[in-house]
Amino acid sequence: MTEATRAGFIALIGEPNAGKSTLLNRMVGAKVSIVTHKVQTTRARIRGVAMEGQAQLVFVDTPGLFRPRRRLDRAMVAAAWSGASDADIVILLVEAHRGITEGVGAILDGLAERTGGAPVVLAINKIDRVKSDALLGLTKELNDRFAFDETFMISAEKGHGTDALRGWLAGQVPEGPWLYPEDQLADAPMRNIAAEITREKLTLRLHQELPYQMTVETEKWEEQKDGSARIEQLIYVVRDGHKGIVLGNKGETIKAVGKAAREELTEFLGRKVHLFLQVKVRPGWLEDSERYSEMGLNFKDGNE
Numbered sequence: 001m002t003e004a005t006r007a008g009f010i011a012l013i014g015e016p017n018a019g020k021s022t023l024l025n026r027m028v029g030a031k032v033s034i035v036t037h038k039v040q041t042t043r044a045r046i047r048g049v050a051m052e053g054q055a056q057l058v059f060v061d062t063p064g065l066f067r068p069r070r071r072l073d074r075a076m077v078a079a080a081w082s083g084a085s086d087a088d089i090v091i092l093l094v095e096a097h098r099g100i101t102e103g104v105g106a107i108l109d110g111l112a113e114r115t116g117g118a119p120v121v122l123a124i125n126k127i128d129r130v131k132s133d134a135l136l137g138l139t140k141e142l143n144d145r146f147a148f149d150e151t152f153m154i155s156a157e158k159g160h161g162t163d164a165l166r167g168w169l170a171g172q173v174p175e176g177p178w179l180y181p182e183d184q185l186a187d188a189p190m191r192n193i194a195a196e197i198t199r200e201k202l203t204l205r206l207h208q209e210l211p212y213q214m215t216v217e218t219e220k221w222e223e224q225k226d227g228s229a230r231i232e233q234l235i236y237v238v239r240d241g242h243k244g245i246v247l248g249n250k251g252e253t254i255k256a257v258g259k260a261a262r263e264e265l266t267e268f269l270g271r272k273v274h275l276f277l278q279v280k281v282r283p284g285w286l287e288d289s290e291r292y293s294e295m296g297l298n299f300k301d302g303n304e
């Protein structure tokens, strides 16, 4: 007899920078969600699909959970919690070397109410950064605060413990038909993934508040006769001064960003890419509902 198919949604939640997107990519085996060393990298929910035997695991990457102050923050945090409430299983990522921060405490307080009864798994991440004897105490402390269904100790970056986690999840998701074709890796329009790749390269190069005040959209995507793709993207910033920073001296910043983004896109698509970047100053984009729907966020979720 063949084994029944299984499928389910698994939401990854945690503080900004906990390693949620890194774990999603590790589980999927491909980079579908962007990763940087800065907080608030992921802005909307992104789904990545992984197969484990007869089980299809649909991982939902979410923005980090933190105390929101601005409209974009509020919309991001709402998207993260709604990812958790829609899931079959929720994984809370906590950074091993930071432990129970104030932010983790706030998440623990809201967890029972907002996960709608789904099993909640604790994943202590970045274990490569601590001595293993520190982990037992942290595991106990966290489990005293919340009745987790299971605890895993992982390094999403190095791949420690992640196979065990994936195997366990495969046995937990409900029986049922697969939700996506077996070979699909991500559930996001290609144009959005392409915009995210450019945003990642910009975020890695720019400092301070600028990445937060910038968004990238794919304006045009043309298939060329020779099989290549011609992609035009707009980078929105809020000030003239920011435009100058994004362009860099003699355009060197945007040139380097364009090169890095083009290389990653070429690899992702497996064909040649022509990428054109343009910077546009739009002082009000953080209050512009269209920008939120382009990002996959709900503008009204940002209302105070």
Ligand SMILES: Nc1nc2c(ncn2[C@@H]2O[C@H](COP(=O)(O)OP(=O)(O)OP(=O)(O)O)[C@@H](O)[C@H]2O)c(=O)[nH]1
Residues within 6 Å of the ligand: 014, 015, 016, 017, 018, 019, 020, 021, 022, 023, 034, 035, 036, 037, 038, 039, 040, 041, 042, 043, 062, 063, 064, 065, 125, 126, 127, 128, 129, 154, 155, 156, 157, 158
């Ligand atoms: N040492 C170590 N670093 C890690 C590990 N997992 C992730 N990181 C790093 O942590 C940083 C944040 O990773 P992300 O995956 O972008 O974190 P995130 O939780 O998605 O962050 P937001 O999208 O901002 O909420 C990056 O610099 C990663 O390389 C790990 O297991 N060990």
Ligand SMILES: [Mg+2]
Residues within 6 Å of the ligand: 020, 021, 022, 034, 035, 041, 042, 061, 062, 063
């Ligand atoms: Mg992320």
